[in-house]
Amino acid sequence: MRIYVYGKPQDIVSGFDDYLDPARTAIVSIDMHRGHLDPSPDCPCPAPRARDIVVPIDAFHDRARALGVPIIHVRSVLRRSGVDDIKGISAAWRRTFPLYVGAIPNSDAHAIEGSPWTEFVTRVAPEDMLVETKKRLSAFYPTDLDFLLRNMRVETIVLDGGFTDCCVLNTAFDASNHNYRVIVARDLVRGTDDPLEAAALAMVSLHIGVVVDSADLLAEWETRKASQERAAVR
Amino acid sequence: MRIYVYGKPQDIVSGFDDYLDPARTAIVSIDMHRGHLDPSPDCPCPAPRARDIVVPIDAFHDRARALGVPIIHVRSVLRRSGVDDIKGISAAWRRTFPLYVGAIPNSDAHAIEGSPWTEFVTRVAPEDMLVETKKRLSAFYPTDLDFLLRNMRVETIVLDGGFTDCCVLNTAFDASNHNYRVIVARDLVRGTDDPLEAAALAMVSLHIGVVVDSADLLAEWETRKASQERAAVR
Amino acid sequence: MRIYVYGKPQDIVSGFDDYLDPARTAIVSIDMHRGHLDPSPDCPCPAPRARDIVVPIDAFHDRARALGVPIIHVRSVLRRSGVDDIKGISAAWRRTFPLYVGAIPNSDAHAIEGSPWTEFVTRVAPEDMLVETKKRLSAFYPTDLDFLLRNMRVETIVLDGGFTDCCVLNTAFDASNHNYRVIVARDLVRGTDDPLEAAALAMVSLHIGVVVDSADLLAEWETRKASQERAAVR
Amino acid sequence: MRIYVYGKPQDIVSGFDDYLDPARTAIVSIDMHRGHLDPSPDCPCPAPRARDIVVPIDAFHDRARALGVPIIHVRSVLRRSGVDDIKGISAAWRRTFPLYVGAIPNSDAHAIEGSPWTEFVTRVAPEDMLVETKKRLSAFYPTDLDFLLRNMRVETIVLDGGFTDCCVLNTAFDASNHNYRVIVARDLVRGTDDPLEAAALAMVSLHIGVVVDSADLLAEWETRKASQERAAVR
Numbered sequence: 001m002r003i004y005v006y007g008k009p010q011d012i013v014s015g016f017d018d019y020l021d022p023a024r025t026a027i028v029s030i031d032m033h034r035g036h037l038d039p040s041p042d043c044p045c046p047a048p049r050a051r052d053i054v055v056p057i058d059a060f061h062d063r064a065r066a067l068g069v070p071i072i073h074v075r076s077v078l079r080r081s082g083v084d085d086i087k088g089i090s091a092a093w094r095r096t097f098p099l100y101v102g103a104i105p106n107s108d109a110h111a112i113e114g115s116p117w118t119e120f121v122t123r124v125a126p127e128d129m130l131v132e133t134k135k136r137l138s139a140f141y142p143t144d145l146d147f148l149l150r151n152m153r154v155e156t157i158v159l160d161g162g163f164t165d166c167c168v169l170n171t172a173f174d175a176s177n178h179n180y181r182v183i184v185a186r187d188l189v190r191g192t193d194d195p196l197e198a199a200a201l202a203m204v205s206l207h208i209g210v211v212v213d214s215a216d217l218l219a220e221w222e223t224r225k226a227s228q229e230r231a232a233v234r
Numbered sequence: 235m236r237i238y239v240y241g242k243p244q245d246i247v248s249g250f251d252d253y254l255d256p257a258r259t260a261i262v263s264i265d266m267h268r269g270h271l272d273p274s275p276d277c278p279c280p281a282p283r284a285r286d287i288v289v290p291i292d293a294f295h296d297r298a299r300a301l302g303v304p305i306i307h308v309r310s311v312l313r314r315s316g317v318d319d320i321k322g323i324s325a326a327w328r329r330t331f332p333l334y335v336g337a338i339p340n341s342d343a344h345a346i347e348g349s350p351w352t353e354f355v356t357r358v359a360p361e362d363m364l365v366e367t368k369k370r371l372s373a374f375y376p377t378d379l380d381f382l383l384r385n386m387r388v389e390t391i392v393l394d395g396g397f398t399d400c401c402v403l404n405t406a407f408d409a410s411n412h413n414y415r416v417i418v419a420r421d422l423v424r425g426t427d428d429p430l431e432a433a434a435l436a437m438v439s440l441h442i443g444v445v446v447d448s449a450d451l452l453a454e455w456e457t458r459k460a461s462q463e464r465a466a467v468r
Numbered sequence: 469m470r471i472y473v474y475g476k477p478q479d480i481v482s483g484f485d486d487y488l489d490p491a492r493t494a495i496v497s498i499d500m501h502r503g504h505l506d507p508s509p510d511c512p513c514p515a516p517r518a519r520d521i522v523v524p525i526d527a528f529h530d531r532a533r534a535l536g537v538p539i540i541h542v543r544s545v546l547r548r549s550g551v552d553d554i555k556g557i558s559a560a561w562r563r564t565f566p567l568y569v570g571a572i573p574n575s576d577a578h579a580i581e582g583s584p585w586t587e588f589v590t591r592v593a594p595e596d597m598l599v600e601t602k603k604r605l606s607a608f609y610p611t612d613l614d615f616l617l618r619n620m621r622v623e624t625i626v627l628d629g630g631f632t633d634c635c636v637l638n639t640a641f642d643a644s645n646h647n648y649r650v651i652v653a654r655d656l657v658r659g660t661d662d663p664l665e666a667a668a669l670a671m672v673s674l675h676i677g678v679v680v681d682s683a684d685l686l687a688e689w690e691t692r693k694a695s696q697e698r699a700a701v702r
Numbered sequence: 703m704r705i706y707v708y709g710k711p712q713d714i715v716s717g718f719d720d721y722l723d724p725a726r727t728a729i730v731s732i733d734m735h736r737g738h739l740d741p742s743p744d745c746p747c748p749a750p751r752a753r754d755i756v757v758p759i760d761a762f763h764d765r766a767r768a769l770g771v772p773i774i775h776v777r778s779v780l781r782r783s784g785v786d787d788i789k790g791i792s793a794a795w796r797r798t799f800p801l802y803v804g805a806i807p808n809s810d811a812h813a814i815e816g817s818p819w820t821e822f823v824t825r826v827a828p829e830d831m832l833v834e835t836k837k838r839l840s841a842f843y844p845t846d847l848d849f850l851l852r853n854m855r856v857e858t859i860v861l862d863g864g865f866t867d868c869c870v871l872n873t874a875f876d877a878s879n880h881n882y883r884v885i886v887a888r889d890l891v892r893g894t895d896d897p898l899e900a901a902a903l904a905m906v907s908l909h910i911g912v913v914v915d916s917a918d919l920l921a922e923w924e925t926r927k928a929s930q931e932r933a934a935v936r
Contacts (some may be wrong), residue, residue: 005333014328026406079597084612088619089413093441095249099239100440110565129547133601133612136411137441144601144610150881151556166435166441170411173404177370179323179852199399199433206334206426207327207371207400313831318846322853363781367835367846376846378786378835384647385790413618473801557881561909563717567707568908605909606878634899634909638875645838645872647791654723660908667867667901674802674894675795675839675868 004186004211019156019181019210022221023228026070026154028175029057030139030161030168033075035110035117037162042210044110044117048192050162051121057160057188058079058123060214067221069154069176071128074139074161074171076111077118084135085111091136093166137167140174149180156181158217164191165200172208182209185217235454238420238445240436253415253444254389256455260304260388262409263291264373264395264402267309268468269344269351270437271396278344278351284396284424285355291394291422292357295446301455304386307360308373308395308405310345318369319345325370327400331431345369371401374408383414390415392451398425399434406442416443469688472654472679474670487624487649487678490689491696494538494622496643497525498607498629498636503578503585505630511665512578512585518630518658519589525628525656528593528682535689538620539596542629542639546581547585552603553579559604561634568578579603605635608642617648624649626685632659632666640676650677653685703922706888706913708904721858721883721912724923725930728772728856730877731759732841732863732870735777737812737819739864746812746819752864752892753823759862759890759928760825762916769923772854773830776841776863778813778875779820786837793838795868807887813837839869842876851882859884860919867902873912884911889920 001012001020032054036047061071078084085091086108098104109117124130133143140146149157157180159168168189175182184204191197205211235246266288270281295305312318319325320342332338343351358364367377374380383391385449391414393402402423409416418438425431440446469480469488500522505517527537546552553559554576566572577585592598601611608614617625625638625648636657643650652672659665673679703714703722734756738749763773780786785795788810800806811819826832835845842848851859859882861870870891877884886906893899907913 003333005330012333038397076547081595081597084616084619088621092410092416092443096239096443097440099237099244099246127549129549129551131415135612135615136413137407138411141408141411142612143664144603147603147610147881148547148552151552153556157492163441165437169403170407173371173407174375176326177372177375177404179370179849182326196433198438199430200437203399203403203434206331207397209326209330226290239517315829315849317829317831318850318853322855351719361783363783363785369846369849376849378844379838380836381647381844382786385786387790471801473798478801480801504731559876560884560911564707564911565908567705567712567714604878604881605875609876609879631909633905637871637905638879641839641872642843644794645840645843647838650794664901664904667898668905670898671867671871671902674799675865677794677798 002213002216004201005205007198010018016210019183020220020224021156022067022069024153024155025158026072026149026152027061027064027158027160028072028074028139028145029061029122030074030159030169031076031118032057032073032122032146032161034119034121036119038117040123042106044106045104047162047190053188053190054121060128060160060185060188060218061123063218065125065127067225069221071125072131072145072148073122073128074131074134074143074145075118075119075120076134077113077132078111078135080113084170091205093123135150137170138174139167140178146178156183158183158185160185160188162190165191165196166191169200169203172204176208183217184209184211185214188210236447238435241254241432241441250444253417254454254458255390256301256303256459258382258387258389259392260306260386261295261298261392261394262306262308262373262379262405263295263356264289264308264393264405264450265310265397266307266356266395267351268353268355271355272351276340278340278342279338281396281424287422287424288379290354294394294419294452295357295424297452298418299359299361301459303455306365306379306382307354307356307358307362308365308368308377308379309352309354310368311347311366312369314347371404372408373401373405374412380412388414390417392417392419394422396424398423399430400425401433403437406438410434410442418443418445419448420445422448464466470681470684472669475666484678488688488692489624490622490693492536492621493626494540494617494620495532495626496527496540496542496607496613497529497590497630498542498627498639499544499631500541500588500590500629501585502587502589503581505589506585510574512574513572515630515658521656521658522589524682528628528653528656528686531686532663533593533595535693537689539593540599540613540616541588541590541596542599542602542611542613543586543588544602545581545600546579546603548581576674576697586619588688606642607635607639608646612648615690622648624651626651626653628653628656630658632657633664634659637668637671640672644676649686652679653679653682654679658683678701704915704918706903707907709900718912721885722792722922722926723771723858724769724771724927726855726857727860728774728851728854729763729766729860729862730774730776730841730847730873731763731824732776732861732873733778733865734822734824734863735819736821736823739823740819744808746805746808746810749864749892755890755892756823758916762862762887762890762920763825765920767827767829769927771923773827773828774833774847774850775822775824775830776833776836776845776847777820777822778836779815779834780813780837782815839872840876841869841873842880848880856882858885860885860887862887862890864892866891866899868893871902871905874906878910885919886911886913887916888913890916
C-alpha cells in the first residue's frame with residue numbers, strides 16, 4: 001500500500017493492516033453542498049477548488065458502496081433565526097476569512113436550514129447516512145457522528161470533501177482523538193490553496209493518520225474483500 | 235493592533251476589540267514538559283524547537299499574571315499501565331511520526347504518570363492552574379478544560395507551547411468550535427519545522443482566530459487595563 | 469417563591485434570585501411527540517400519563533413566549549435503517565422496560581425519522597427551536613443542545629415534558645453538570661407512575677435544581693419583567 | 703440470573719447474556735472517599751449510609767480482581783482555589799441540599815485537591831485505575847472515563863459506591879447513553895434514604911440497565927470464567 005508521508009510516497013508493507021479492513025470502515029464526506037460549491041456569485045461560502053472533486057467523490061462512493069462500505073454525508077446546517085451563529089456567538093471564520101479574501105457578500109445565508117445552499121452536490125444514495133447538525137468546523141461537534149460511528153462499530157474513517165486545511169483537518173484531529181483510525185483520500189479533498197492543502201495533508205500524515213490515493217485504497221479493499229469471500233466459500 | 239493573516243501583518247483598527255479584554259481571557263500553555271523538551275537522548279517525544287520558547291513563555295506569563303490573566307498549563311499524562319495508549323488503542327502519532335523521523339527510542343515512556351517526563355519546564359506559579367488528563371492531541375479531550383474555562387467565565391484563550399501544527403492547532407480548532415475566541419502567540423509556539431509552523435498559523439488566521447506577537451498583545455492588555463483603572467478611579 | 473424540596477413546599481425569600489431572570493432562561497420541552505402520546509394501540513413507546521400535560525404545556529409556553537422566553541422542543545429521531553438503535557447497539561430500555569410492562573408491540577417504530585411518531589403533539593410556534601438528534605435518554609446527547617444554549621447565552625433552563633424519572637431527570641442531571649441552573653415544572657412533567665415521579669422530583673430538588681409549580685414561575689417572571697420595564701422607562 | 707425489576711426479583715434465563723461476560727466488563731466505584739464517609743463532624747459532604755458498604759465493596763473488588771475484572775475508582779477533586787465550584791459557578795447541590803438537611807458546616811472543603819477528604823476509604827490495589835477529575839455528579843463529566851473505557855474495549859460497567867439517587871444514577875444514565883451496558887450492584891450502593899435508593903434502583907431497572915446482587919453477579923462471572931478456561935484447555 002502506498003501512503004504519503006509529508007508529501008512523499010512510501011510503500012508500506014506492514015504495520016497498517018488494521019487501517020484497511022472495509023468491514024470496520026466508513027467514509028465521512030464533508031460539506032459537499034451548494035453553500036460551498038455553487039458557481040453562483042451568491043454562493044455564501046465559496047470553495048470553488050472543491051468543484052473538481054464532485055465527480056471523483058461520486059465515483060469513489062459508488063465503488064465503496066459496492067464493497068459495503070457505508071457513506072456518511074455531513075453538512076453544516078444553521079437555524080434560520082441565526083441564533084446558532086450570526087445572531088449568537090459568531091463563527092470565527094466570518095470575522096477572519098474576510099481579512100484574507102475580502103468581504104463575502106452573501107455569507108449570512110451560509111448553511112441556513114431549508115435553503116438551497118444546504119443541498120448536496122455529491123450524490124446521496126438511499127442507503128447513505130446524513131449528519132446534519134455540524135455548525136462550526138468539525139464534523140464531530142455538535143453532531144451525533146461519534147455516536148453513529150460507535151453504533152456502527154466503525155473503527156476506521158476515510159475523509160473526503162471540503163476544506164482540507166479547515167473542516168477536513170479538524171475532523172481528522174477529532175476522529176484521531178476519539179481513537180478512530182483516520183485515512184484521508186488526498187485526491188478527494190480540496191482546501192484554500194495548494195500550499196495549505198499540502199500542509200494539511202502533511203500534518204495528517206505525521207500526527208493523525210494515513211494519506212492515500214483513493215484508487216489505491218479501493219484496490220486494497222477489493223483485494224481484501226475478495227480474499228475474505230474466498231475464505232468464506234471454503 | 236497588528237495581527238498576522240496568512241503570514242502577513244495587518245493593522246486592525248476595529249472589529250476585534252472583544253478579543254482584547256484581559257478580564258475575560260486565559261492563557262492555555264500546552265505540553266511544555268520534559269517529555270518534549272528534555273535535551274537527553276531518552277526524551278520520549280522530542281520537540282527540540284520548542285526549547286527556544288521556554289524563556290519567552292515564562293516572561294509572557296509573568297507579565298500576564300501581573301495583569302491578572304490566569305495561566306492554565308496543560309500536559310499529557312498517561313496511566314502507568316499503558317492502558318490509555320500503547321496497551322489500549324495506540325495514539326496514531328506513535329505509528330505515523332516514525333515514518334518520517336525514524337524510530338523514537340524511548341517513546342513508550344512518553345507522558346507516563348509520575349515520571350520525570352511529565353515535569354513542566356516552564357514555570358508554574360502557585361496561582362496557575364493545571365489540566366492534566368490530556369491523552370491525545372487536543373487540550374480539550376478528554377480533559378476538564380472546557381468545564382474550567384466555563385466556570386471562569388473565560389471567553390478568549392491565548393495559546394502558547396508545543397507543536398504548532400499538532401496540539402496547538404488541534405486545541406485552537408476545538409476552542410473555536412466551542413465558541414471561545416482564539417489567539418495564538420506566534421512567537422511562543424513551535425512546531426515540526428518552519429513550513430508547517432507557518433502553515434498552521436495561516437490556518438488559524440483564516441479559519442479559527444487571531445495570530446499575534448505576544449509583545450503586541452501585552453501592550454494592548456496593559457493599555458486597556460490602565461484605562462479601566464483610570465475609569466474606576468473617577 | 470414557593471419551591472418543593474423533597475415534595476414539601478418551602479417559601480424561598482432569597483438565595484435563588486439568579487434562577488428567576490427570564491432574560492437568561494430557556495424552556496426545554498422533552499419528547500412531547502406522538503411516539504409517546506398517541507392514543508393508538510400502535511403507539512411505539514406509550515407514555516399515556518403525559519397526555520394530561522399537553523394542554524397545560526401549551527398554555528405555559530404561550531405565556532413564556534409573551535415574556536420573550538425561548539422554547540426549545542427536543543425530540544428523539546432515529547435513522548430509518550435502525551443503525552442508531554435496533555440494528556446497532558440497542559437502547560437499554562428496549563430490553564429492560566418490557567421486563568416490567570410486557571412486550572411493547574410496535575416499539576421498533578419508535579422515533580423513526582419521517583414517521584408520524586415523531587410529530588409533536590404540543591404546539592411548535594414559528595419562533596421556537598428544535599433539537600432533533602436525541603437518540604437515547606438525555607436531551608443533551610448526542611445533540612447540539614449545549615451548543616445552542618451557549619450561543620443563546622442561556623444560564624437557566626426550565627424542563628417540561630415526558631418521563632419525569634427518565635429523560636427529564638437525565639436531562640436535569642446533564643444540564644446541572646454543564647453548569648446550567650435547572651428548574652423543573654412539577655405540574656408539567658409526567659413519568660412512569662406517581663411514586664417514581666415524586667422520587668425523581670425529590671432527586672432534582674436535593675441534588676440538581678429547583679422544583680416549582682409553573683404558575684408560580686410565570687408569576688415571578690411577570691413581576692420581574694414588569695419591574696425591568698419600569699426601570700427602563702425611567 | 704436473578705435481577706431486580708422495579709424492586710422485584712425476576713429470574714432471567716436468557717436475553718442478557720451479553721451483560722455477563724467478565725472479559726468486557728469493568729467496575730466503576732464512585733466517590734468512596736473520606737469527604738463523604740469520614741465519621742468526623744468536619745466531613746464536608748456526609749453520606750453516612752455508605753459507610754456500611756466499604757467492607758462489602760472491598761470484598762467484591764477482591765473477587766473481581768481475581769477474575770481479571772478491572773476496577774476504576776472515581777473521585778471528585780476540585781482545584782484548591784475554588785475556581786471549579788464555590789468561586790466559579792457553584793454546584794447546585796451546595797444550594798439545594800441544605801434546604802433539606804440544613805447547613806453543611808464544612809462543605810467548602812469538599813473534594814479539595816490534596817486534602818484528606820479526597821482519600822479513598824475503600825482499598826485501591828496497585829493495578830486499579832483512578833479517574834480524578836469528576837467535579838459534579840456524573841463520573842463521566844468532565845473526566846476521561848469514557849476515553850478510558852473505550853481504550854479498554856469495555857462494553858459493560860458495574861457501578862458501586864455513593865449516592866444511589868445522585869452520582870450513581872447520573873453515571874448510569876450517562877453510561878447507558880454512551881452505549882455501555884450498565885449493571886448496578888444493589889447491595890453495594892447507598893443513597894439519601896431507603897425510599898430514594900429504591901426509586902433510583904427502580905429507574906435503573908426500567909430505563910437504563912440491570913440491578914443485581916453482587917453475589918449473584920460474581921457467581922455468574924465465576925461460572926463463565928471456569929467454562930471459558932475449560933474450553934481453552936481442550
